Amino acid sequence: MHSLVQPNEWVVLRLPSDTLKVLQIVPNTIVSLGKYGTFSSNLVLERPYNLTYELLDREAGQKDSGLRIVPASELHADTIAEENAAANPVNDDKVVIGGDGVEFELVAENGEVIMRSNRETIDDSARQTLTMEEIETLKQEGTGAGKDLIAKLMLSHTALDQKTTFSLAKYKLLKTKKYLRRFTILPMDVPMLTYWMMEEKDAAKIFEMRDEMLALVGCWANVHYSVAPNPEASETGGRWLMVDETGGLLVAAMAERMGILYPPQDAPRSLYPTEAQEKEEQALQTSAHSPDGFRTSLASTNTLTLLHNNAQPNLSLLKYFNFAVDTPNPTHPLTAHLHTLSWLQLISPELDTTYSTPPVSHTPEELLAMKSGKRGTYYRKHRRWARTKSIVDSTRNGSFSGLVVASAMDPVSILRHTIPLLAGGAPISIYSPTIEPLTALADFYSTSRRTAFIQAPPAGFEELSSGEKEQWQGDEDFPLNPTLVLGASIQTSRVRNWQVLPGRTHPEMTGRGGAEGYLFTGIKVLPAEGKVEARGKYRKKKAENEDKTATIKTEENGAGPEAKKRRIDADLAEVKAERDTRMEDVSQ
Amino acid sequence: MASKLSPFLHAGPVATDDNLSIIHLKRDLQTPTILRSYDKDDEGYSEGKVVNTRFGSFPHKTLIGLPWGSQVRASRVDTGSRGRRQEKKKKRKSDEAGLDASKEEAGDTPKEEKETVTASSGFIHLLPPTPENWTSSLPHRTQVVYTPDYSYILHRIRARPGTNIIEAGAGSGSFTHASARAVYSGLPSTEGGELSVSASKRRKLGKVWSFEFHEQRHEKLVKEIQDHGLEGVVQITHRDVCEDGFLVNEESPKADAIFLDLPAPWLALPHLSRSGPPAKEEKEDAESNGMDSSKGKPFVSPLNPTVPVHLCTFSPCIEQVQRTVSVMRHLGWTDISMVEVAQKRIEVRRERVGIDNGQQRGIQATPANVDEALARLKEVEGNFQTFHGQEPTGETTKPKKVKREQNPNNRETIMESLVERKVYKEGRLVHKTEPDVKTHTSYLVFAILPVQWTAEDEEKVRAKWAIKVRKTGDQEVDGEVVGVSRRQQKKAARQAMKDNAAAKKEASLSAPPSEDENKDLIADLEKTLEV
Numbered sequence A: 001m002h003s004l005v006q007p008n009e010w011v012v013l014r015l016p017s018d019t020l021k022v023l024q025i026v027p028n029t030i031v032s033l034g035k036y037g038t039f040s041s042n043l044v045l046e047r048p049y050n051l052t053y054e055l056l057d058r059e060a061g062q063k064d065s066g067l068r069i070v071p072a073s074e075l076h077a078d079t080i081a082e083e084n085a086a087a088n089p090v091n092d093d094k095v096v097i098g099g100d101g102v103e104f105e106l107v108a109e110n111g112e113v114i115m116r117s118n119r120e121t122i123d124d125s126a127r128q129t130l131t132m133e134e135i136e137t138l139k140q141e142g143t144g145a146g147k148d149l150i151a152k153l154m155l156s157h158t159a160l161d162q163k164t165t166f167s168l169a170k171y172k173l174l175k176t177k178k179y180l181r182r183f184t185i186l187p188m189d190v191p192m193l194t195y196w197m198m199e200e201k202d203a204a205k206i207f208e209m210r211d212e213m214l215a216l217v218g219c220w221a222n223v224h225y226s227v228a229p230n231p232e233a234s235e236t237g238g239r240w241l242m243v244d245e246t247g248g249l250l251v252a253a254m255a256e257r258m259g260i261l262y263p264p265q266d267a268p269r270s271l272y273p274t275e276a277q278e279k280e281e282q283a284l285q286t287s288a289h290s291p292d293g294f295r296t297s298l299a300s301t302n303t304l305t306l307l308h309n310n311a312q313p314n315l316s317l318l319k320y321f322n323f324a325v326d327t328p329n330p331t332h333p334l335t336a337h338l339h340t341l342s343w344l345q346l347i348s349p350e351l352d353t354t355y356s357t358p359p360v361s362h363t364p365e366e367l368l369a370m371k372s373g374k375r376g377t378y379y380r381k382h383r384r385w386a387r388t389k390s391i392v393d394s395t396r397n398g399s400f401s402g403l404v405v406a407s408a409m410d411p412v413s414i415l416r417h418t419i420p421l422l423a424g425g426a427p428i429s430i431y432s433p434t435i436e437p438l439t440a441l442a443d444f445y446s447t448s449r450r451t452a453f454i455q456a457p458p459a460g461f462e463e464l465s466s467g468e469k470e471q472w473q474g475d476e477d478f479p480l481n482p483t484l485v486l487g488a489s490i491q492t493s494r495v496r497n498w499q500v501l502p503g504r505t506h507p508e509m510t511g512r513g514g515a516e517g518y519l520f521t522g523i524k525v526l527p528a529e530g531k532v533e534a535r536g537k538y539r540k541k542k543a544e545n546e547d548k549t550a551t552i553k554t555e556e557n558g559a560g561p562e563a564k565k566r567r568i569d570a571d572l573a574e575v576k577a578e579r580d581t582r583m584e585d586v587s588q
Numbered sequence B: 001m002a003s004k005l006s007p008f009l010h011a012g013p014v015a016t017d018d019n020l021s022i023i024h025l026k027r028d029l030q031t032p033t034i035l036r037s038y039d040k041d042d043e044g045y046s047e048g049k050v051v052n053t054r055f056g057s058f059p060h061k062t063l064i065g066l067p068w069g070s071q072v073r074a075s076r077v078d079t080g081s082r083g084r085r086q087e088k089k090k091k092r093k094s095d096e097a098g099l100d101a102s103k104e105e106a107g108d109t110p111k112e113e114k115e116t117v118t119a120s121s122g123f124i125h126l127l128p129p130t131p132e133n134w135t136s137s138l139p140h141r142t143q144v145v146y147t148p149d150y151s152y153i154l155h156r157i158r159a160r161p162g163t164n165i166i167e168a169g170a171g172s173g174s175f176t177h178a179s180a181r182a183v184y185s186g187l188p189s190t191e192g193g194e195l196s197v198s199a200s201k202r203r204k205l206g207k208v209w210s211f212e213f214h215e216q217r218h219e220k221l222v223k224e225i226q227d228h229g230l231e232g233v234v235q236i237t238h239r240d241v242c243e244d245g246f247l248v249n250e251e252s253p254k255a256d257a258i259f260l261d262l263p264a265p266w267l268a269l270p271h272l273s274r275s276g277p278p279a280k281e282e283k284e285d286a287e288s289n290g291m292d293s294s295k296g297k298p299f300v301s302p303l304n305p306t307v308p309v310h311l312c313t314f315s316p317c318i319e320q321v322q323r324t325v326s327v328m329r330h331l332g333w334t335d336i337s338m339v340e341v342a343q344k345r346i347e348v349r350r351e352r353v354g355i356d357n358g359q360q361r362g363i364q365a366t367p368a369n370v371d372e373a374l375a376r377l378k379e380v381e382g383n384f385q386t387f388h389g390q391e392p393t394g395e396t397t398k399p400k401k402v403k404r405e406q407n408p409n410n411r412e413t414i415m416e417s418l419v420e421r422k423v424y425k426e427g428r429l430v431h432k433t434e435p436d437v438k439t440h441t442s443y444l445v446f447a448i449l450p451v452q453w454t455a456e457d458e459e460k461v462r463a464k465w466a467i468k469v470r471k472t473g474d475q476e477v478d479g480e481v482v483g484v485s486r487r488q489q490k491k492a493a494r495q496a497m498k499d500n501a502a503a504k505k506e507a508s509l510s511a512p513p514s515e516d517e518n519k520d521l522i523a524d525l526e527k528t529l530e531v
């Protein structure tokens, strides 16, 4: 996917200290790595990703460095030598200085001795110190990308002889990271963005959502590429509903899973639409003559529909994928596949100005008489309105394939409005940095609460149609209709990093604290109760629903109070079990 | 080619004939079932094909056509007729032996199926299959990779729509299904369905290249993949990958990503090379045993030459990890890292300490607080004094008497506690980790093999993008230097100072006091590095 660095693409440079630099590779500019030096952007442009470079010493009279690709063999030379030394232990303690003159090693005993003893000393040869003159020369030379310096520095450091090989290796590692003028160039993709946001940029902004949680969220919501194979069977395509307050990270992650985050390889990758594209756009606009004919260029399947709190969605992180919501590039797949609407547009569209006031229509004759600039504005307005209307109407029609949420708002309030929009069997994935909002939610779907609900539904509930039952706004005892979600559960997952080095393999000693991160999952279900009718006022596909109704109805023969009792009986066993364990806990 | 759509990829709104569906009985208890409107195997039920569960029997025809997510009641099925089926099978055998079996013939026709009747208890939910519910309900033939691991692995190895992924060994196919969903980007025959800007462009079609050397497992998986309509996305090869590598019909899968769940992944690694296994210059490099370059055929790499290849190996033991990592280093893999994934499921409940549940007799609930404890003690004290003919002192606390005459576990009592007392709201909402925790699944080793970049490649690009180097004395053009903002530059400078101080401290901590000048030298040297 990311093979070569493209002009203006966002990339990540990883420095020896493991710090990351995020920047755009703009042709014909100079990239600065601070104290490490500067180099021409053209030196990495259209070169492969995941290569490690070394800044070469500047040539006389030049301000910027050249680059050299560091081969993997050189990257691993240290460790491989260490491994070989461990495999062929020599009895004498010794210090080996890199034979090739580029790298250096400090190797003593094999692994076992290292781990046992804290008093191993190294050979006298390590006690050399540098003379004043040598240091002066070194300073002047500034050679070898710091490696010579490290080698000499370490040898000059007489305290080294007090250290075991174990700590020596650590010591060397630290020094190496600080001084080597190397960097690795990495593509900016979702795992990278997540890592960078978490470790360096702003973990709180993305709700401290780690890669492992992000990956779980997407899987449990079953988010995947799902374009309906043919237009007649559009219901076989996937449409996911989202609430994302992480600045667009979650949108990016889901889009990546659906294959709509990166422009297709052959499409121009420039950040701004090219002239040709702009012309194409204009042509599209002017070709339409009636308001109905305005092309909204919205995809109908493999889409993400994002509900947002403010008038405009905050998707600032999508800029790293060269997408901006307010100036969408027509060739970017998100332009057609990402549909955004506000909660107001979902719940009370009539109160939303954009939605409820269609722009005035003009006849083709009037349009022809207009100045081209004015005509352009006219088309743009129409297109904006048509887009909004189409998004709002299709969203309110429901039948979404799944729901994905990362929001600071109470999940109960989100589900109250989104559950009716989900198709039967649709998975629900809600991420929260803390567990409390999710335990509260799970409690509203507990077996005992559901059983009580079925046994004695709230006043007036039974008289509702099943569509209305889905829309039911809850009451004090039952904030959500507990029969609409199956298998409500909460999980958390955590990755533990290890260091794997010869004789020194162990979990990393420090990690990041902060929010643990939790995931609520469940499945929207259709309770078998009485009759099933069109699913609420959001639904429009009457005919289709009536069909379903018919099927269910035949199933429902002999429903009524009997059926209710059956469900309760099944749940009772669980309630009993739940209570008995509780009793045990208490009586202990 | 696959004429039907896989329910894993395009579930559609309703359960359909001949497709896999998941019968959800209760949490952690799901039964995968391929729905058949017609009982080909003839199991002898008069209702046609039937799913029998502990929550009742469900004839397939009561399920086909239902919207996904439907709650379905059990049907009254005469399970006794199962006995007849056995008999019939026996009869068939005898039939083969030339005996008369015409009596059974009538039973074979589906015409005899009778209408289903709703049973008096039991229900299930009908769910579309997903890699998640498939993984937790599939028939285990080996250890499998579960959701917390596979989700993370697929994320890290960049398995996305359009990716070609190699998987070995396929085992029970858990990972196979998850990766099929991840890389699926359409089928060759169904191109261009959607009219949209992006879909009209040519897309790379993702595929899973799966390998398994165990014959029965291979066969089972081939069948499963067909049954699940995934044969257009998954290609399974019967192969020992350590011996014979990853080419399929002598052609390269052009893999972008690789997942190895094998006992000895290091034996497979030499095949996953860009330019053929390295010559055995190092004698102690016994790991490279797996490949044999003596076959004389030119090496064809199974990897996509144009992208960095992402690899993950999955091994339960640390020794496997060490060997794998060592071989990776020798073979030029970079960014090698190892992690473990630990997932926990959380149980949410209401803790009702001190609340009289009115359940089992004889069990006294723990008081919720000191006041309650005190009240009870007083009560006991009062009873004691009464017994000894004295008047109870102080306030008399009446024991909360719940109707003890009825069995606390019967339906009515529980219902009462639920509906009237709303026990679901009582007590404190608490959570804890569920009793069974998988504390170790396997170690995950990740690595990347960058693209090969030759001198010619470099030359070509250099011709296109002329190198720009500033000469000393050139005028600085504003905005020319990218990469770091003013603020970042300042921050870097500050950090450098900090590092410097830290290094000094480190030196002073470990160096013998006599070496003061030495410390200064070090500090000096460090400064020389700051351009």
Ligand SMILES: C[S@@+](CC[C@H](N)C(=O)[O-])C[C@H]1O[C@@H](n2cnc3c(N)ncnc32)[C@H](O)[C@@H]1O
Pocket (backbone or CB within 6 Å): B142, B143, B144, B145, B168, B169, B170, B171, B172, B173, B174, B175, B176, B211, B212, B213, B214, B217, B239, B240, B241, B242, B243, B261, B262, B263
């Ligand atoms: C633990 S199982 C894989 C489970 C699988 N990842 C899943 O999620 O269901 C390992 C499989 O690798 C197969 N296997 C072992 N060595 C192999 C080899 N050299 N070539 C092909 N398959 C191999 C075994 O037969 C076994 O089925």
